[in-house]
Amino acid sequence: MTEYRTVRVALLGAGSVGSQVARLLLAHGDELAARSGARLELVGIAVRDIDAGRDVELPRELLTTDAESLVVGADIVIELIGGIEPARSLILQAIHAGADVVTGNKALLAAHGSELFDATEQVGAEIYYEAAVAAAIPIIRPLRDSLAGDNVQRILAIVNGSTNFILDRMDRFGDSMEDAQKTAFELGFLEADPTLDVDGYDAAQKATILASLAFHSTVPADGVYREGIADITPAQIDAARTAGYVIKLLAIAERITAADGTEGISARVYPALVAREHPLAAVHGGNNAVFVEAEAAGPLMFYGAGAGGVQTASAVLGDLVSAARRHIAGGPGLGESTHADLPLLPIGDVITKYQITLRVNDLQGVLAEVATTFANGGVSVETVEQTIDPEEGGTAFLVIGTHAAREHALQATVAALKASDVVNSVVSVLRVEGV
Amino acid sequence: MTEYRTVRVALLGAGSVGSQVARLLLAHGDELAARSGARLELVGIAVRDIDAGRDVELPRELLTTDAESLVVGADIVIELIGGIEPARSLILQAIHAGADVVTGNKALLAAHGSELFDATEQVGAEIYYEAAVAAAIPIIRPLRDSLAGDNVQRILAIVNGSTNFILDRMDRFGDSMEDAQKTAFELGFLEADPTLDVDGYDAAQKATILASLAFHSTVPADGVYREGIADITPAQIDAARTAGYVIKLLAIAERITAADGTEGISARVYPALVAREHPLAAVHGGNNAVFVEAEAAGPLMFYGAGAGGVQTASAVLGDLVSAARRHIAGGPGLGESTHADLPLLPIGDVITKYQITLRVNDLQGVLAEVATTFANGGVSVETVEQTIDPEEGGTAFLVIGTHAAREHALQATVAALKASDVVNSVVSVLRVEGV
Numbered sequence: 001m002t003e004y005r006t007v008r009v010a011l012l013g014a015g016s017v018g019s020q021v022a023r024l025l026l027a028h029g030d031e032l033a034a035r036s037g038a039r040l041e042l043v044g045i046a047v048r049d050i051d052a053g054r055d056v057e058l059p060r061e062l063l064t065t066d067a068e069s070l071v072v073g074a075d076i077v078i079e080l081i082g083g084i085e086p087a088r089s090l091i092l093q094a095i096h097a098g099a100d101v102v103t104g105n106k107a108l109l110a111a112h113g114s115e116l117f118d119a120t121e122q123v124g125a126e127i128y129y130e131a132a133v134a135a136a137i138p139i140i141r142p143l144r145d146s147l148a149g150d151n152v153q154r155i156l157a158i159v160n161g162s163t164n165f166i167l168d169r170m171d172r173f174g175d176s177m178e179d180a181q182k183t184a185f186e187l188g189f190l191e192a193d194p195t196l197d198v199d200g201y202d203a204a205q206k207a208t209i210l211a212s213l214a215f216h217s218t219v220p221a222d223g224v225y226r227e228g229i230a231d232i233t234p235a236q237i238d239a240a241r242t243a244g245y246v247i248k249l250l251a252i253a254e255r256i257t258a259a260d261g262t263e264g265i266s267a268r269v270y271p272a273l274v275a276r277e278h279p280l281a282a283v284h285g286g287n288n289a290v291f292v293e294a295e296a297a298g299p300l301m302f303y304g305a306g307a308g309g310v311q312t313a314s315a316v317l318g319d320l321v322s323a324a325r326r327h328i329a330g331g332p333g334l335g336e337s338t339h340a341d342l343p344l345l346p347i348g349d350v351i352t353k354y355q356i357t358l359r360v361n362d363l364q365g366v367l368a369e370v371a372t373t374f375a376n377g378g379v380s381v382e383t384v385e386q387t388i389d390p391e392e393g394g395t396a397f398l399v400i401g402t403h404a405a406r407e408h409a410l411q412a413t414v415a416a417l418k419a420s421d422v423v424n425s426v427v428s429v430l431r432v433e434g435v
Numbered sequence: 436m437t438e439y440r441t442v443r444v445a446l447l448g449a450g451s452v453g454s455q456v457a458r459l460l461l462a463h464g465d466e467l468a469a470r471s472g473a474r475l476e477l478v479g480i481a482v483r484d485i486d487a488g489r490d491v492e493l494p495r496e497l498l499t500t501d502a503e504s505l506v507v508g509a510d511i512v513i514e515l516i517g518g519i520e521p522a523r524s525l526i527l528q529a530i531h532a533g534a535d536v537v538t539g540n541k542a543l544l545a546a547h548g549s550e551l552f553d554a555t556e557q558v559g560a561e562i563y564y565e566a567a568v569a570a571a572i573p574i575i576r577p578l579r580d581s582l583a584g585d586n587v588q589r590i591l592a593i594v595n596g597s598t599n600f601i602l603d604r605m606d607r608f609g610d611s612m613e614d615a616q617k618t619a620f621e622l623g624f625l626e627a628d629p630t631l632d633v634d635g636y637d638a639a640q641k642a643t644i645l646a647s648l649a650f651h652s653t654v655p656a657d658g659v660y661r662e663g664i665a666d667i668t669p670a671q672i673d674a675a676r677t678a679g680y681v682i683k684l685l686a687i688a689e690r691i692t693a694a695d696g697t698e699g700i701s702a703r704v705y706p707a708l709v710a711r712e713h714p715l716a717a718v719h720g721g722n723n724a725v726f727v728e729a730e731a732a733g734p735l736m737f738y739g740a741g742a743g744g745v746q747t748a749s750a751v752l753g754d755l756v757s758a759a760r761r762h763i764a765g766g767p768g769l770g771e772s773t774h775a776d777l778p779l780l781p782i783g784d785v786i787t788k789y790q791i792t793l794r795v796n797d798l799q800g801v802l803a804e805v806a807t808t809f810a811n812g813g814v815s816v817e818t819v820e821q822t823i824d825p826e827e828g829g830t831a832f833l834v835i836g837t838h839a840a841r842e843h844a845l846q847a848t849v850a851a852l853k854a855s856d857v858v859n860s861v862v863s864v865l866r867v868e869g870v
Contacts, residue, residue: 024584024731034774035583035651130581136732138581146565146573148470149459149752216470279738282717296459296749297571300739303714304732314732317584330765339469
């Protein structure tokens with residue numbers, strides 16, 4: 001029988017992910033030892049309340065409320081508490097004590113990633129965070145290692161299962177936004193406070209992490225442009241379907257060149273029109289997918305479950321094995337490479353196609369006037385479709401598809417349309433992605 | 436400016452992949468240095484003919500016909516010659532000289548993987564082979580690292596772009612097998628000798644590699660069950676469509692339990708029926724996709740281009756950066772873990788569903804007799820559909836869908852059907868996968 005060196009593992013948090021990590025770690029000890037070259041000894045599990053009810057029964061003698069003491073002496077610390085504090089302090093404490101860290105804490109990485117990565121660099125430690133984006137789907141390691149010899153150009157990602165579930169219900173079952181949210185809540189896809197998901201904050205945190213990693217730069221979380229899905233209407237969903245699109249909340253990280261020639265990064269989150277034939281359009285329910293376009297590799301997609309305790313535990317345990325291998329054999333602890341140091345550019349610099357729906361009076365000359373407004377704004381029109389409003393005589397809808405245009409030109413054009421006498425209202429402005 | 440240590444890289448082969456690797460390595464030297472921590476010095480490119488025409492112009496002073504001398508003194512050897520010899524000898528020579536190896540040579544890994552991995556283990560070297568399966572799609576690293584804490588149960592993979600292109604043409608454009616192969620050849624998807632692709636040899640090599648890696652065992656290439664697509668007919672494609680399926684050539688690696696209780700691996704390649712809603716059904720043209728089912732992670736899919744010089748070069752360069760990082764910082768050189776040591780089980784032990792099409796005389800009592808044959812064979816019938824043959828009066832087609840059954844029971848049943856008086860012929864036997 002092989003003698004393995006022991007690696008001491010401290011687990012912080014025993015929620016839906018943490019309890020599954022503990023269960024699998026205790027159940028598959030021999031197998032994990034064979035794969036990592038180390039006996040992974042779970043030295044303790046820090047919880048807020050030892051007597052709290054849990055889905056998984058955990059050995060009582062491992063539970064402690066003293067997270068700080070648990071971190072001391074651990075070789076690897078798994079942080080699954082979530083939120084900023086005390087997670088941040090405990091991770092810094094672990095790093096300074098020489099431990100490697102495994103975390104799924106997207107909020108912390110988005111807000112304080114630089115601080116944590118700088119700390120690891122000082123001591124030669126490493127942070128593993130596959131579980132922070134798209135649960136079990138391997139995306140951090142592919143970006144960091146598999147595509148290390150390539151240049152990522154763009155990432156379009158469905159990284160929030162709740163909003164994908166809601167939009168998918170509206171698209172496939174004709175639900176209203178309210179009903180879709182209600183169903184999502186009942187099935188556990190949505191928290192009691194849906195803000196984090198519905199308003200795109202969760203997706204924006206993941207966009208920050210993906211953009212930083214893909215472009216070897218520090219992307220400040222508060223600079224990520226963000227629109228949620230709260231205002232998406234069944235009418236927009238139907239119109240998208242008619243035009244061959246589906247509406248998806250996308251987290252986007254893209255290398256772009258600003259109008260003034262500056263090379264930089266766009267990181268943004270919004271509901272966008274995606275062509276039905278695009279691989280992302282086939283991502284249903286609570287699933288996640290990350291679509292990566294790289295210079296040499298071309299388009300790649302990574303698909304799977306976007307949430308779930310046991311699914312996310314798979315990613316945590318994969319990181320744990322990597323950390324244990326490194327603990328035994330040594331190896332690269334490069335920290336997070338930010339050598340490219342590209343600036344985050346504002347949304348105005350982004351170039352996409354748009355689909356704009358206007359409500360207009362059905363009068364002669366309206367189309368010419370609208371077309372002139374687009375031309376004056378420097379936005380080139382590709383398609384126009386006019387439909388009479390069946391409910392109100394004398395008015396019509398104009399659906400205008402544009403060629404690729406810069407966001408600031410588009411916004412100025414939309415402002416001009418709103419001020420125009422011939423336009424009753426701007427019903428919908430949606431960006432088209434994946435083209 | 437950062438001072439980087441120099442890592443000496445020898446490239447063997449300058450075909451469609453090798454020439455792109457050389458081009459990108461020379462063009463992106465600074466960027467690759469920043470990412471790997473090493474200056475990657477291309478010390479030479481071994482070719483058969485220095486004056487051969489190439490898509491990419493390579494510095495003539497780097498070209499040599501003396502591969503053996505080039506290997507001496509290299510830190511990392513990239514082998515892109517393909518085939519067994521001299522690739523095998525050169526790689527062994529490189530390993531014994533202490534170099535790490537990057538290769539895309541699936542034929543060699545399938546046939547001699549154990550020998551190569553044993554050699555690396557002796558000297559603490561490492562073989563990287565992301566490019567050997569599914570070109571640029573990251574699948575080796577996700578299986579080896581990301582899923583290291585999980586248990587893979589099954590892999591269903593479209594890993595041969597040529598056959599996927601052919602079957603996709605037949606399905607979407609109604610091509611005959613002959614026409615589809617002709618188009619595939621004209622567009623460069625098929626070699627002059629199509630045997631390797633069409634008869635499933637290429638997919639079987641990849642199944643060997645995936646099964647070995649996923650199940651931590653040594654899978655002998657010559658034990659992989661293999662059927663090609665040459666006999667697939669437009670009638671089968673149409674019948675599949677009618678029944679809600681698409682026919683895909685799948686490379687399958689699965690953990691199974693034999694009839695006698697033995698735990699083991701099935702590795703097999705055949706054209707199978709895949710439900711239209713399955714993510715693999717949406718993989719069109721020459722693309723590849725690897726669908727992985729793991730115990731904790733659930734279903735995952737990795738999708739992208741399955742071939743192409745520059746796409747495959749992306750995978751090679753990713754491996755090169757990993758190898759260079761390890762060369763600088765040290766680190767895990769675990770070789771290939773085969774600790775699970777599971778046996779490869781024969782096709783007879785596999786359990787799947789089947790769809791069997793029989794041509795029968797349209798007489799009373801035929802269905803009862805056929806049903807009895809299935810029952811005697813221990814194969815449970817799930818669905819039966821009877822259609823009158825429009826071209827020949829008095830005969831009908833019976834399409835029988837079975838419940839999950841073991842292959843040896845199915846084969847015995849098919850033999851009994853062939854011998855039956857009421858069955859004119861067994862028109863088609865296809866397995867159903869992804870359920």
